[in-house]
Each structure stands twice: as structure tokens, then as C-alpha cells.
Amino acid sequence: MAKRSQRFLWPALAIPSFLWLALFLAIPFYVVLCIAFGQVDPIFRTSIPAWNPLDWRFDQIAITLDRIFGANNFYLPPITRTITYVVTAVIVSLIIAFPVAYFTARYAGKRKGLVLVLLVAPFWISYMMRMLAWVNLLQTDGLVNSVISLGGLLPLEVNWLSGKPYTVVMGLIYGYVPYMILPLFAALDRISPSLLEAARDLGASGFDVFRRVVIPMSIPGIAAGMLLVALPMMGDYFTSDLLSGSPDTSMIGNLINGTIQTPGQSGQAAALLLLVLLVLAAPMILYTRTVARSETRS
Amino acid sequence: MTISAAPVDMAMRDPELGRSRRWRRQSSTPKARGLATVTVIYLLWSLVPVAIAVLFSFNAGRSRSVWQGFSLRWYTWDPVGSVANDPSLRSALTHTLLLAVVATLITVPLGVTLALALDRWRGRIPSGANFAVLMSFVIPEIALAIGLLFMITLLATPFTLGTTAQVIGLITFQLSYPVVIVRARMLTIGKQYEEAARDLGATALGAVRRALLPMLYPAILVSAILVFADVLDNFVLVRYLSSDASTETTSMRIYSAARAAPTPALNALATLVLIASLTVVLLGWLAYRRWGKSEGEESSLGAFAGNF
Numbered sequence A: 001m002a003k004r005s006q007r008f009l010w011p012a013l014a015i016p017s018f019l020w021l022a023l024f025l026a027i028p029f030y031v032v033l034c035i036a037f038g039q040v041d042p043i044f045r046t047s048i049p050a051w052n053p054l055d056w057r058f059d060q061i062a063i064t065l066d067r068i069f070g071a072n073n074f075y076l077p078p079i080t081r082t083i084t085y086v087v088t089a090v091i092v093s094l095i096i097a098f099p100v101a102y103f104t105a106r107y108a109g110k111r112k113g114l115v116l117v118l119l120v121a122p123f124w125i126s127y128m129m130r131m132l133a134w135v136n137l138l139q140t141d142g143l144v145n146s147v148i149s150l151g152g153l154l155p156l157e158v159n160w161l162s163g164k165p166y167t168v169v170m171g172l173i174y175g176y177v178p179y180m181i182l183p184l185f186a187a188l189d190r191i192s193p194s195l196l197e198a199a200r201d202l203g204a205s206g207f208d209v210f211r212r213v214v215i216p217m218s219i220p221g222i223a224a225g226m227l228l229v230a231l232p233m234m235g236d237y238f239t240s241d242l243l244s245g246s247p248d249t250s251m252i253g254n255l256i257n258g259t260i261q262t263p264g265q266s267g268q269a270a271a272l273l274l275l276v277l278l279v280l281a282a283p284m285i286l287y288t289r290t291v292a293r294s295e296t297r298s
Numbered sequence B: 001m002t003i004s005a006a007p008v009d010m011a012m013r014d015p016e017l018g019r020s021r022r023w024r025r026q027s028s029t030p031k032a033r034g035l036a037t038v039t040v041i042y043l044l045w046s047l048v049p050v051a052i053a054v055l056f057s058f059n060a061g062r063s064r065s066v067w068q069g070f071s072l073r074w075y076t077w078d079p080v081g082s083v084a085n086d087p088s089l090r091s092a093l094t095h096t097l098l099l100a101v102v103a104t105l106i107t108v109p110l111g112v113t114l115a116l117a118l119d120r121w122r123g124r125i126p127s128g129a130n131f132a133v134l135m136s137f138v139i140p141e142i143a144l145a146i147g148l149l150f151m152i153t154l155l156a157t158p159f160t161l162g163t164t165a166q167v168i169g170l171i172t173f174q175l176s177y178p179v180v181i182v183r184a185r186m187l188t189i190g191k192q193y194e195e196a197a198r199d200l201g202a203t204a205l206g207a208v209r210r211a212l213l214p215m216l217y218p219a220i221l222v223s224a225i226l227v228f229a230d231v232l233d234n235f236v237l238v239r240y241l242s243s244d245a246s247t248e249t250t251s252m253r254i255y256s257a258a259r260a261a262p263t264p265a266l267n268a269l270a271t272l273v274l275i276a277s278l279t280v281v282l283l284g285w286l287a288y289r290r291w292g293k294s295e296g297e298e299s300s301l302g303a304f305a306g307n308f
Helices: A002-036 A059-069 A076-106 A109-124 A127-138 A143-148 A165-190 A193-201 A206-234 A238-243 A252-260 A266-296 B002-013 B015-027 B030-056 B073-077 B087-120 B124-138 B141-154 B163-174 B176-189 B192-199 B204-233 B236-240 B250-257 B264-294
Strands: none
Touching (some): A002 A059, A002 A266, A002 B124, A002 B141, A059 A076, A059 A266, A076 A109, A076 A165, A076 A206, A076 A252, A076 B030, A127 A143, A127 A238, A165 B030, A193 A206, A206 A266, A238 A252, A238 B250, A252 A266, A252 B141, A266 B124, A266 B141, B030 B264, B073 B264, B087 B163, B087 B204, B087 B250, B087 B264, B141 B236, B163 B176, B163 B204, B176 B204, B192 B204, B204 B264, B250 B264
């Protein structure tokens, strides 16, 4: 009796959220598929989704692929640019995040709490506000220009906000590096100091300990951090819009955002979206499975 | 002999003392000082620009880079441009807060029931749902936003773009927070309390409600704070799912105005949302600490970092 009531309790608790996920997560993705594999009305330029998978056509996919790899490949530059920007930003983020996380985990001592609060602070500050802060600083008459020109003494006035790739990459790093520091900190903090002492006692030099104990043990944190930073960057269009606004720095996110607002191109937008999801599928599934496994481990 | 051994002995008996001594020794090495310098520079780089933006929200003039004296002009008394007197800024602020409250109130119960079900109900269906929830955490937000946008514009949904659509999108996107955090807490609690309640005559639901749920309150609180603060920041979903100016949020307002010669009122608007976010986090943290003490649980900042 008791067992039976328990058996029905868990599914009953799950019903509302299952319905929710089916309606607002599964159906939207199915709609994206139906549009990507659908047609476009030749006169009204509206999208005709193919609801039945048997009716799926590859016209929109073909158009999209042609714009990436064909003769008139104007989709390609934003894609290669995104890869360059994201790879650069992730590497620089790791170079910044590792020493900061390492210091906080091992050397911050009594100040660890304070340092952690400051490291977490960006999470509570809206991304847009953080970008607005840089827009203010990098204006032509902003503080950065007045500092580097020593208050107007030197004829140095850089137009930071007009299509400068380094400004956009800096913005991406600034925006997402906190997401890398925290998983790295968690991984480094878990390494027991006695393990490092044992390595020293067995004759390893300081560098050996770092290379052969600390680095291998922080690999999961490094991987999680790189992933958590890279995934949102792949869909980001607002950083480039705010810190450059020029097509010279547009990324995949800008491409998708632009096509979605052009009539008759929702098919291409859906196809581009699928392409991004396809490329990201492997790392996303890897991350999801790792987290799911750590959840059931008790 | 006994005198010289005393400090070592003390350090061994009191690990806290030993740790602080070791720290003092380590923190004076050049390596530690170098790392400390990098950390301080990083923290300055990370926080000073925002502090400057907050500072200039109090500027008496129109400039966002030249200080012209302190005033609350852009908050209250400017008859046209201040947050209090510009209807569009005021509505952006209230709409942002409205979305955060409504989305949090729905996401948290939905996520908690899902976490309970996923943790105790074994099988293929719940593990598939778990996978879906975790995927919703890592998929680029733009994918979910465009999917919902297509769905709402192409299918005869009972709601249109606007507040309802924004709330629905936000709930779907945020659902993973309560699920992951509450499940992590359930792992450390185990099943014995519920089983004891059942043995004492509680029904299945009663055991969950009266034995398990109270132990989950700290985790539920943490996830509510994370969801609330994250919704305040949300941009991609709320923008695609908005309808007109009345459903514009603070982040959308910053996005559209930041490059169009804004006044410090924009900084003031951003600062007000920042204050809302920090207030909730601070209140939540204080509550969590009190709770944590009574539960004999270590109050950890890590949980607040979404560091599950």
C-alpha cells in the first residue's frame, strides 16, 4: 500500500514540469527543425514550415550552405571570425583565470572569503551594465583616451568603439571570464594541500608539483570553464553590437540575429541555428553527461 | 625542549592556527606575491569600470566621462530625463522587476518538484528529462529564444509575444538552477529521514512535505536568488519575446541606447537594477547563514556562485 502510493508520487510531482519542458523546450526545437527543412512562400516571402518530417526538404539548408561554402560566401567571414574571436578569448580567459583561481584556492588564506565575494560580484551585475561601463570608458572623449593621451597632452585619440576586433575580444573576455574562474577555483580548491606536500616530500620540485599534480587534477575544472565560457560566446551578438556596431566584427550571433529580422530569411536563420547547435552538440552532451553522472554519484 | 616543541604542538592541535601560519609563510614567497598582484589587477579591471559607471549616474551634468558635481538629477529631479520622470525608463525598470518576481515564483516550485521526482524516480523517462534540463542550461540562449519566437508567431498559441511569452521563456531557461541545486542538496541528505517519517506513519507526500522539504529550504532559497538575479540580467530571451515598448526591460533599454548618446539616466537605470540584485543577494545570504547555522550546515559562498 505504502509502496504503491510512493510509486505514484514521483511521476505525479514530475507531471507539471514534464509538460512544461515538452511544450516550451521540445516543441520550439521541433518548430526550428520544421522551418529549417521547410519552404518559403515565393510571393509573400513568409516561411512555410514542413510539419511532417516526411515533407522535409533541404532547400533552406542548401541555400545556407551555399552562402557558407559557395561562390558568394558572405556567411563565411562571420563564421571564421567567430572561431578566431572565441578561440582567442577562451585562451586569454584561461591565462587570466588560472592564476586568479590558483591564488584564491591556495594563497588567499584569511582573505579567501573576501576574494570570493569579489570574484562572484560580476554575476550580480547585469551583462549589459558591464558593457555599458566599457562603452562609457572607451568613448572618444572617455576616460581611457584621456588617460593614454595624458589628459589631452598627446595627440592620441583612439576610436575604440568603431569596428576594432580587439575591443570586441576584450569585451567577450571581460563578459565571460568570471564563468571560467569559478569552476577552476572549485577544482583547485579540492586538491588537498597534503597531496602537494607528499609530492614535495617525494622529491618533486615546485614546478614538478605544479606540472604533474596540480595541472592534471585541475583538468576537469579547465574543461568545464572553457566550455562555460565558449558556449555563450557562440551565440553572442550584443557584445559586438555594443562595443563595435560594425559589420567588420560581426559574429555568428550577429548573422543569426540579422537574418531573423529579414523577411523571408527565417529558413536560413533556422538553418544557421541548427549548424551552430550541430557544432556545439558534442561539447554540450559531454558537459551534460558529466554533470548528470556527478548528480547520481552518492 | 618542551618550550620549543610547544608551537608545533599547538599548530597540530589547532588546524586553523597551523593553516594561517603556513599561509603567512607561503604568502611571502615571490610566487605568492606575483599571484596576488595578478588577482588584484584582475579584480580592479573587473570591478572598477562598473564602479565608474555607477559614479557617473550621480553626475550633475550630461557627460558620462567628465565629473560635473554630485547630484540625484538623473534619478529623481530632472523633469524630463530622470528615471523617475521619463515614462519609458520607469516602465523598463518596473517591467524588469515584474518579470523577475513572476518568473522566480513559477520557476522555483516547478524546479523543486522536478528535482524531487528526478532524484527518487528511477527509469528512462526521468533520466531523459534530466538530460533535457541540463541541456537547457548549456544551449546558447539565442537557440531557445528563436525557437520560442518561431513557435509563437507560427502556431496558434493561446498567448502572443509580450509579457507572457517573456515569462515562459525565462522559466524554461532558468528551470535548471533549482533542479541542479536542489538535487545536489538531496544527495547529501539521503533517504533516511523520509523513511523514518514513513515508519512513524506519515504518508508518502507527508514525508516529503514535512521531513524532506524543510531540509531543502536553504537550497530552494539559493536557487530562488540565482533565478531572480539572472532574470534581472536577461537580455536575449526578453528581447526576442517582447512585443512593444511596454515590454522593454532595462537590459534592452541599455542595448538600444548605449551607443546613441545617452545621458547618465541610463547609468542610473542600470544602477537601480544593480541595487535590486545586490539587495536580494544580501538578504538571501543573511537568511542562508542563519538557516545554515540552525541546520548545522556550513554556509558556503560557492553555492551562490552557481558552483554546484
